[in-house]
Amino acid sequence: MTNSKSERKLPSYSEIYMPLCYQCYEEGFENELEFQKMSQTVMAVNEFYDDDGLHHHDPNVISTYYKCSEGHELVLMERSLCPICNWPNDNDD
Ligand SMILES: [Zn+2]
Ligand SMILES: [Zn+2]
Numbered sequence: 001m002t003n004s005k006s007e008r009k010l011p012s013y014s015e016i017y018m019p020l021c022y023q024c025y026e027e028g029f030e031n032e033l034e035f036q037k038m039s040q041t042v043m044a045v046n047e048f049y050d051d052d053g054l055h056h057h058d059p060n061v062i063s064t065y066y067k068c069s070e071g072h073e074l075v076l077m078e079r080s081l082c083p084i085c086n087w088p089n090d091n092d093d
Pocket of ligand 1: 023025031
């Protein structure tokens with residue numbers, strides 16, 4: 001078996017364990033992103049009990065800013081999921 005094609009499949013962000021620059025990655029370089037700053041919103045956390053137990057709905061978004069050596073910038077935004085109902089991802093009703 002020969003590998004005639006050398007196509008590189010781009011991983012999703014969750015598959016990259018170190019933050020790599022996506023724009024560099026597409027060009028075949030694996031430049032690590034350098035941490036710049038972090039910011040977080042300051043909204044109130046909503047805690048309540050229902051039949052499933054204690055919910056902890058934290059609407060705050062944590063933004064992490066990165067920059068690679070080529071000057072590309074990336075912002076990763078994350079939010080805490082509720083361990084009970086998976087909020088805010090599960091929005092069926
Ligand atoms: Zn880059
Ligand atoms: Zn919940």
